Amino acid sequence: MDRMVELKHLIDADKRVAQGAHHMARQEQIVVELDSHGHDATSALALLDTFRRCQAGHVAHRDSILRGLQQHAPQPARSTMQ
Numbered sequence: 001m002d003r004m005v006e007l008k009h010l011i012d013a014d015k016r017v018a019q020g021a022h023h024m025a026r027q028e029q030i031v032v033e034l035d036s037h038g039h040d041a042t043s044a045l046a047l048l049d050t051f052r053r054c055q056a057g058h059v060a061h062r063d064s065i066l067r068g069l070q071q072h073a074p075q076p077a078r079s080t081m082q
Contacts, residue, residue: 006069013062020055027051 027048034041 003069003072006065006072010062010065010069013058013065016058017055017062020051020058024048024051024055 027044031041031044031048034044
């Protein structure tokens with residue numbers, strides 16, 4: 001695949017990872033707020049678990065893109081002078 005396309009995919013994947021981190025942090029706050037007010041946080045915890053599993057997928061996808069870019073990185077020209 002074209003390197004520029006892969007770099008765009010990497011940017012998109014990085015955005016998804018950042019958004020996922022934000023969603024998880026907010027959901028963790030919601031769980032704490034529910035617990036501190038004596039409410040049942042079961043559903044909020046289930047949603048947090050879903051966010052965590054999705055985040056693992058986002059990170060794995062981003063890491064896969066990075067590995068692909070590293071494997072197909074242009075090699076520096078070797079100097080013939082020594």
